[in-house]
Amino acid sequence: MITKLAWKNIWFKPLNTILSVILLTSSVAIITTLILVEKQFEEKFTKNIDGVDLVMGAQGSPLQLILSSVYHVDAPTGNISYDSAKVWMQHPFVEKAIPLAFGDNYRGFKILGTTADYLDKYEAKIVEGKIFEKNFEVVIGSDIAQKLSLKIGDEFFGSHGDAAEGHVHEEYAYKVVGIAAPSGKVVDNLILCTIPSVWQMHADHGHQEAETENPAHGEEGHIHVEGDDHNHHHEVTIDEPGMEITAVLLKFRNKMGIVTWPRIIAQNTKMQVASPALEVNRLFSLFGIGIQALQYLAYGIMLISGISIFIALYNTLKERKNEFALLRVNGAKRIQLTQLVLIESLLLCIVGFIFGTILGRVAILWISSTAEQDFKMSFNPYEFLWEKEGVLFLLTVGVGIVAALLPAIKAYKLNISKTLANA
Amino acid sequence: MITTKNIKFSYQKQQEFIFPDLYCEAGSTLLITGDSGKGKTTYLHILGGLLKPKSGSIEIDKQNMLELSEGKLDKFRGKNIGLVLQKSHFISALTVLENLEMASWLATGEKNTTRAKKLLDQLDIVNQANKLPSQLSIGQQQRVSIARALMNEPKVLLADEPTSSLDDKNAEKVIELLTSLSKEYKAALLIVTHDSRIKEKFSNKITLI
Numbered sequence: 095m096i097t098k099l100a101w102k103n104i105w106f107k108p109l110n111t112i113l114s115v116i117l118l119t120s121s122v123a124i125i126t127t128l129i130l131v132e133k134q135f136e137e138k139f140t141k142n143i144d145g146v147d148l149v150m151g152a153q154g155s156p157l158q159l160i161l162s163s164v165y166h167v168d169a170p171t172g173n174i175s176y177d178s179a180k181v182w183m184q185h186p187f188v189e190k191a192i193p194l195a196f197g198d199n200y201r202g203f204k205i206l207g208t209t210a211d212y213l214d215k216y217e218a219k220i221v222e223g224k225i226f227e228k229n230f231e232v233v234i235g236s237d238i239a240q241k242l243s244l245k246i247g248d249e250f251f252g253s254h255g256d257a258a259e260g261h262v263h264e265e266y267a268y269k270v271v272g273i274a275a276p277s278g279k280v281v282d283n284l285i286l287c288t289i290p291s292v293w294q295m296h297a298d299h300g301h302q303e304a305e306t307e308n309p310a311h312g313e314e315g316h317i318h319v320e321g322d323d324h325n326h327h328h329e330v331t332i333d334e335p336g337m338e339i340t341a342v343l344l345k346f347r348n349k350m351g352i353v354t355w356p357r358i359i360a361q362n363t364k365m366q367v368a369s370p371a372l373e374v375n376r377l378f379s380l381f382g383i384g385i386q387a388l389q390y391l392a393y394g395i396m397l398i399s400g401i402s403i404f405i406a407l408y409n410t411l412k413e414r415k416n417e418f419a420l421l422r423v424n425g426a427k428r429i430q431l432t433q434l435v436l437i438e439s440l441l442l443c444i445v446g447f448i449f450g451t452i453l454g455r456v457a458i459l460w461i462s463s464t465a466e467q468d469f470k471m472s473f474n475p476y477e478f479l480w481e482k483e484g485v486l487f488l489l490t491v492g493v494g495i496v497a498a499l500l501p502a503i504k505a506y507k508l509n510i511s512k513t514l515a516n517a
Numbered sequence: 518m519i520t521t522k523n524i525k526f527s528y529q530k531q532q533e534f535i536f537p538d539l540y541c542e543a544g545s546t547l548l549i550t551g552d553s554g555k556g557k558t559t560y561l562h563i564l565g566g567l568l569k570p571k572s573g574s575i576e577i578d579k580q581n582m583l584e585l586s587e588g589k590l591d592k593f594r595g596k597n598i599g600l601v602l603q604k605s606h607f608i609s610a611l612t613v614l615e616n617l618e619m620a621s622w623l624a625t626g627e628k629n630t631t632r633a634k635k636l637l638d639q640l641d642i643v644n645q646a647n648k649l650p651s652q653l654s655i656g657q658q659q660r661v662s663i664a665r666a667l668m669n670e671p672k673v674l675l676a677d678e679p680t681s682s683l684d685d686k687n688a689e690k691v692i693e694l695l696t697s698l699s700k701e702y703k704a705a706l707l708i709v710t711h712d713s714r715i716k717e718k719f720s721n722k723i724t725l726i
C-alpha cells in the first residue's frame with residue numbers, strides 16, 4: 095500500500111519524475127554501454143592473441159604490425175623476405191610459426207595466404223568441405239559465408255590490396271573448398287588460401303622486384319606488372335626461392351625467446367618482432383583515457399540526477415506536509431512516512447536503471463552495426479555482466495537513498511500538530 | 518466516550534494552558550468554544566493525540582491515551598479518533614475512494630472498500646468516488662473528510678471549525694451530517710468552533726477562558 099501510494103505520488107508530478115528518470119536513464123545507459131563495450135572489446139582483442147607470443151614483420155610501428163597481422167584492421171608495415179624469415183621460424187625456441195602473406199580482398203574481406211596451422215590456432219574447424227591444398231583453393235570464415243552467401247564450389251575474383259574497389263585480378267579465380275566454423279575471432283571474417291596462391295596471383299618477377307624497393311601491398315605505389323609472365327602458368331610452390339611474406343606469428347617453446355628476440359632480431363636483421371600483449375596493452379591505455387572521460391561524464395550526470403531527485407522530493411515535501419500530517423492522523427507511524435519518501439526515490443532510481451540498461455543495449459546494437467561495417471567487429475548487447483552491472487545498480491540505489499535521506503528525515507520529524515494548525 | 522482530567526499544556530514556560538475537564542457520552546455532542554488564542558485548537562490536538570500535554574489524563578473507551586507509547590498511540594489514534602479539520606486535506610495523488618481506503622489501511626491494515634462506499638453513499642457523494650479530491654467543491658471535500666473520519670468507526674469524532682469555510686447551507690448540512698452520523702456510529706462528537714451558526718444549535722458546551 096505504501097509502495098502503491100509512492101508510485102501514485104511520483105506520477106502525480108509527471109514532469110519532475112520524467113526529468114529525474116531521463117537523467118538517471120542517460121547516465122545508466124552511458125555507463126552500461128561503456129562497461130559492455132570495454133569488456134567485449136578487450137575480450138575480442140585478447141582472444142585473438144591467444145597463442146601468439148610474438149609477431150615478426152617488416153620494420154615500422156610495432157602497433158601497426160600487430161594491428162595488421164593479428165587483427166587485420168590496419169595496413170601491413172611492409173614485406174619481409176621469406177628466406178630470411180625461415181631461418182628464425184625454424185629456430186629451436188619456436189614451437190610454431192605461422193607465415194602470413196597479405197594479398198587481395200574480395201568485397202572488402204581480406205584474402206590471406208597462410209598455412210593450415212592458422213585455422214588450428216583459432217580453433218576454427220572446417221565444418222563444410224576441406225582445407226585448402228592447391229593454389230587458389232580457399233577456406234572462408236563463417237561470417238563471410240553467411241554475409242556473401244558463398245557455398246562450396248563457388249568461384250570469385252579478388253581485388254588488389256585492401257580496398258574493395260581495387261584492381262580486379264581476373265587471371266585466376268579463387269575457389270571455395272571449405273567453410274570454417276564460427277569462432278568469434280578474426281578468422282570468421284577472413285578468406286584463407288595457401289601462401290603460393292598469393293605469390294602466383296601477383297606472380298611477377300618477385301626475383302627482380304625483391305631488390306628494387308617495391309612498396310608493400312596496400313600502400314601507395316605498389317607495382318604489379320601483371321600479364322608479363324602469364325604465359326608460364328606453372329604452379330608456384332612454397333619452396334619458390336626469393337619470395338616475400340608479410341608477417342609471421344610465433345609461438346615459443348622456450349619463453350626466453352619472447353624476452354630476447356625483440357633485441358636480437360632488431361640488431362641482426364631488417365625485420366622486427368613485436369609482442370601483441372604489450373602492444374594491445376598500450377592500445378587499451380590509449381583508449382582508457384577516452385573511456386574514463388566518458389565515465390566521469392556519466393557519473394556527473396548521475397550526480398545531477400541525484401540532486402534533481404533531492405530537489406523534487408524536497409519541494410513536494412513542503413507542499414505535502416499536510417498530506418504527511420494527515421497520514422499520521424490516520425494512524426501512520428513516523429517510520430512509514432520515511433518509508434514512503436525512500437520508496438518514492440527508489441522507484442525513480444529503479445525505473446531509471448531499467449530504462450538505462452535497455453537504452454544502453456540499444457546503443458550497443460547500434461554501435462555494433464557500425465563497428466561491424468567498419469572494423470568487422472560486433473558486440474553482443476544481450477550479455478549481462480552481473481558483477482559490474484550489479485555494482486552500477488547498487489550505485490543507482492545508493493544515489494536514490496542519499497537523495498531521499500534529508501527529505502525522509504524531515505518527514506520522520508514532522509510535527510503534526512504544528513503543521514495542521516498552520517495550514 | 519471520552520473523559521479528561523487536569524490537562525495542562527504549555528508551548529513556552531511563561532504561558533500555561535489549563536484546560537477544563539470534559540466528559541462526553543458516545544452518541545452525544547459537546548461544543549468547545551472560546552475566543553481565539555484561548556487554545557481551542559491546541560485542546561483539540563491534545564484530545565486527538567497529536568500533542569502531548571504536560572500532565573493530566575485522557576481516557577477514551579477506558580484506555581488512558583497518554584500512557585501509550587508513540588507507535589501504539591499512532592495505531593490507537595487511527596482506530597479510535599476521527600478528525601475533521603477546518604480545511605480538508607487529502608492525499609492529492611489518490612482518488613476520493615482511495616483516500617478513504619488508505620485511512621482504514623493505515624489503522625487496521627485492511628482496505629475497507631465496502632464501508633468507504635457506504636459512507637460516501639450516506640454523505641451523498643458516491644458518484645465522486647473516483648475523482649481526485651482537488652476536483653471536488655469545498656463542501657464536497659468537507660463531506661469526504663467526514664467520511665474519512667468515520668472510516669474506522671472511531672469512539673471519538675473531533676471536528677476543528679468544520680464550518681468556517683462553508684456557506685450557511687453547506688454549514689447546516691455538515692453539522693447535521695456530523696451529529697446524525699456520530700449518533701449512528703456511536704461516537705462522541707466534539708466540535709471546536711466560534712461559529713455562532715452552530716452555537717445556537719447545541720446546549721452542551723464548554724467555553725475556554
